[in-house]
Amino acid sequence: MDARWSSPDIPPALVALVDRLRRGEAAALARCLSLVEQGGAHADAIGRLIGAASGRAIVVGFTGPPGAGKSTLIDAFVGHVRAGGRTVAVAAVDPSSPISGGSVLGDRIRMQRHTEDPGVFIRSIASRGHVGGLTETIHRVLDLMGASGRDLIVLETVGAGQSEVEIAEAADVCVVVNAPGLGDEVQALKAGILEIADILVVNKADLPSARRTADQLRAMLTLRADARDTPVIETIATSGAGVAALAAAVEARAELPAEQKRARRLRRVRRLIAQAAGRAIRDRILGLDDPRSDAALEAALEGRCGVAEAAERVLRLLAYPAPPAPAGAPSPVTGRPDAPPGERSPPPSCPSVIPPYGK
Amino acid sequence: MTTAPRLDPPARVLVTKIGLDGHDRGSRIVAAFLRDAGMDVIYTPPWQSIAAVVKLATEEDVDAIGVSSLATDHLIVPQLVAALREAGLAHVGVVVGGIVPADEQPALVAAGVGAIFGPGASRDAIVAGVAALAADARAARDAELREQTP
Ligand SMILES: Nc1nc2c(ncn2[C@@H]2O[C@H](COP(=O)(O)OP(=O)(O)OP(=O)(O)O)[C@@H](O)[C@H]2O)c(=O)[nH]1
Ligand SMILES: [Mg+2]
Numbered sequence: 001m002d003a004r005w006s007s008p009d010i011p012p013a014l015v016a017l018v019d020r021l022r023r024g025e026a027a028a029l030a031r032c033l034s035l036v037e038q039g040g041a042h043a044d045a046i047g048r049l050i051g052a053a054s055g056r057a058i059v060v061g062f063t064g065p066p067g068a069g070k071s072t073l074i075d076a077f078v079g080h081v082r083a084g085g086r087t088v089a090v091a092a093v094d095p096s097s098p099i100s101g102g103s104v105l106g107d108r109i110r111m112q113r114h115t116e117d118p119g120v121f122i123r124s125i126a127s128r129g130h131v132g133g134l135t136e137t138i139h140r141v142l143d144l145m146g147a148s149g150r151d152l153i154v155l156e157t158v159g160a161g162q163s164e165v166e167i168a169e170a171a172d173v174c175v176v177v178n179a180p181g182l183g184d185e186v187q188a189l190k191a192g193i194l195e196i197a198d199i200l201v202v203n204k205a206d207l208p209s210a211r212r213t214a215d216q217l218r219a220m221l222t223l224r225a226d227a228r229d230t231p232v233i234e235t236i237a238t239s240g241a242g243v244a245a246l247a248a249a250v251e252a253r254a255e256l257p258a259e260q261k262r263a264r265r266l267r268r269v270r271r272l273i274a275q276a277a278g279r280a281i282r283d284r285i286l287g288l289d290d291p292r293s294d295a296a297l298e299a300a301l302e303g304r305c306g307v308a309e310a311a312e313r314v315l316r317l318l319a320y321p322a323p324p325a326p327a328g329a330p331s332p333v334t335g336r337p338d339a340p341p342g343e344r345s346p347p348p349s350c351p352s353v354i355p356p357y358g359k
Numbered sequence: 360m361t362t363a364p365r366l367d368p369p370a371r372v373l374v375t376k377i378g379l380d381g382h383d384r385g386s387r388i389v390a391a392f393l394r395d396a397g398m399d400v401i402y403t404p405p406w407q408s409i410a411a412v413v414k415l416a417t418e419e420d421v422d423a424i425g426v427s428s429l430a431t432d433h434l435i436v437p438q439l440v441a442a443l444r445e446a447g448l449a450h451v452g453v454v455v456g457g458i459v460p461a462d463e464q465p466a467l468v469a470a471g472v473g474a475i476f477g478p479g480a481s482r483d484a485i486v487a488g489v490a491a492l493a494a495d496a497r498a499a500r501d502a503e504l505r506e507q508t509p
Contacts, residue, residue, distance in 0.1 A: 013504045027447055030420040031500075037368050042504070102369055102394035105401045108415070112404065115411035121418055126369065126399045 010045045018049040021148050026121055029089075029148045033123055036140045047140060050147045057089075057146040058254045061171030063159040063196070068179040069203040070156050071110035072237035078120055078154065079113050079240075080247045086151035089121040091141050093157045096128035103127070107156055121150065138170055168196040169269055172261045173253045175246070177201045178217065180209040194220070197230055198264065199249045205234040205242060226267070285314055293317050363487070363494040366422070370398040370493035373416055373424045376405035377439060378432030385457055386427040389485060393425075396486040398493070409439050413446045422493035422500075423452035423473075433459045437470035444471075450499040452492025456485070 020028035035042040060077075062070045071092065078088050092107035105124035114120035125141065127134055138155070145153045157167050159176065167174060176197035181204075194200070200221075202214040214232050221227050231249050235242030256264070285293075293314050300310035374390045376383055383405050390400045401419050403412075416424060424443075426436055433455050440453055455467060456476040464475055474488040 011504060017504075026414075027417050030418050034368075034371075034420045034500075096399075097394060100395045100397045102397040103399050104390050104394050105399060109402060109404055116408065116414060118414075122415075123418055124399075124401050 010049065014042060014045055015049065018046060021144065024149045026118065029121065029144060030123070032144050033141060036144060037125070037137055043140065046144070050143055057142075057150050057153045058173070059142055059146075059153045059155060059171045060250055060254070061155045061157070061167035061174045062177055063157045063167050063174070064177030064201075065179075066158055068177045069235075069237045070158075070177045071107040073177060073201065073203055073235060073243070073246075074154050074156055075111040075113050076235075076237050076240045076243045077247060077250075078111075080243055081152055082114070082117065082119055087119045087121075087149070088152050088154060089123070089145035089148070089150040090154045090156065091123050091125055091138070091145065093125045093127055093134070093138070093155070095158060096126045101128055121145070121148075135169075142170055169265055172264075173250050174198045175201055175250065177203050178213060179204040180207050180213040194227075197227075198253050199246070200230055200232045201242075201246060202232065202234045203237050206236045206239070210234060281315070281318065284318055288314065288317065290317055290322055292322065363490040365397050365490075366493060366497055368399075370423065370490065370497070371401065371419060371421045372398050372489060372493060373401045373403070373412070373419060373421045374427070375403045375407050375412055375415075375424065376427050376432065377407050377409060377412060378428070378430075378435055380405065380428070380430045380432055382429055383427070385429065386425070389425060389427070389456055392482050392486055393489060396490065398489070409435065409442050412439060413442050413448070416443065416448055416451055417446060421451060422496040423454060423489050425454045425456055425489065428455055428457040428459065430458070433457070433463065433467060436467055436472060440471040450496045452489070452496050454489055454492065456480070 017028050017031060021032050032046050035046055037043075062074055064070055074090060074092075078090065081088055090111065092105070092111075094103055094105045094107060096103040103126040105126060107124060108122060111122055114122070123141070123145075125137070142153055142155070155167060155171060174196045176194060176199070178201065180202070194217075200217050202210050202217065204210060205214075211234075214234055217232050221230050221232070233242055233246050233249060235246055237243070253261075253264070296305075296310045296313040296317075299305045299313075300307050305313075370393075372393055374386050374393070376386055386402075386405075390402050393400045401415070401421065403415065407415075412424070415421075424439075426432070426439065428436070436453065436455055443449065443451055443453070452473045453471065454474045454476065455472055458478060459467065459475050467475060473492045476485050476488065
């Protein structure tokens, strides 16, 4: 299994299998998906056989907190797409047990409208047990589903922890599903799932507090210059209410030209990076051991400069940490060697040349 | 009975109910057993049609199927096994759990059911039985790719 085949050495059975996949045969797609999850030489060979032919299908990602109604909503959304005659593949990722490594993959329980429709292919994927990692597997899964000729691919992941990264980079359109009563909305914000939303859904709109959740989300969006065009759509997945509006919103984004879709992916990943960087910077500032930063803190404490200005100064210290002790003359400000020329610590009275943060 | 070695990636097992009976407590418990033994369990609501189970087994590329039967559902299991064969899924192990009268068991075995677990079956016995069938199925699948290699 570890051998790497050059193209002519790929087993004929595998070549035949991929041919069947390309003709849209569900069993061949299913089998290739397993081989890809398994990793190794077969997975690589399949990847090479599929090559650049994939990528025609539109990928719509659904993510959000556990129990928000993602699977139920996908079931209704897929029904809408099928009514238009297009074929669909669904990849539903469920978490594995951290203890046993096993899982109960339950998303299909809520996808019961299409149990006998050959135009809908559903595959459950456990989050663990992938040789190259889950992200790698998801990309390969989407490639195979695309190569099998499905018009639209839906990817379900639970928005907690790492999975938002996968969906952000893999999907053409990202739908973030919320529901009232799942606890603190700010929690969802922290987890990073709002960062990646092209469309926000408040599902379970039949529940009394749904309107308030939707209003909160809209209020949050108005504060963010780069997210004001994100629609907030209320749905009742169990009855289908709002699903047509959701489908229209997805359609509008799916029809964008390829460069614009790529720009959206980049924008989502940029937001995620900004958020991760924010956390990293916070940790580093809290752990900063540098007398020059103390000077900035004191300046802020004594009102000689604003917090935003002090933050700018500390950020510069992070970018240009104090050089090792012997180099340079002791700084007149801190008594320690000074920062590189041009990046000297500002004097204790904060200069006003630094623009306030955020302007 | 010793348990077959864990598969990597984990064994994929469908736990389902066909027929008219809607009591799914038993299948929930078995699903949890199998998950705790490191398997990936695909779980469905009761009342699945045979066509739905075949479609699902195809798409999920399962190694084994556990059918729970408390009343008469086991009587349609031979139809399920035949439909699986027809769909090219002869390698998939089929297990029946629940209440199957002793005099009706031989017919199921003759139809191709790999194991039958009554109400008294231990967790270990169920896990070992499913694991063994799944390992056989995986091996048969892998052989398919080799066989046609010159
Ligand atoms: N009242 C109400 N309940 C809903 C609605 N949509 C889904 N539900 C219920 O919410 C529960 C969870 O639904 P799922 O579709 O499994 O949610 P999910 O987000 O896919 O859950 P996970 O995959 O476990 O994270 C189920 O009991 C659904 O019937 C809705 O619009 N209104
Ligand atoms: Mg779900």
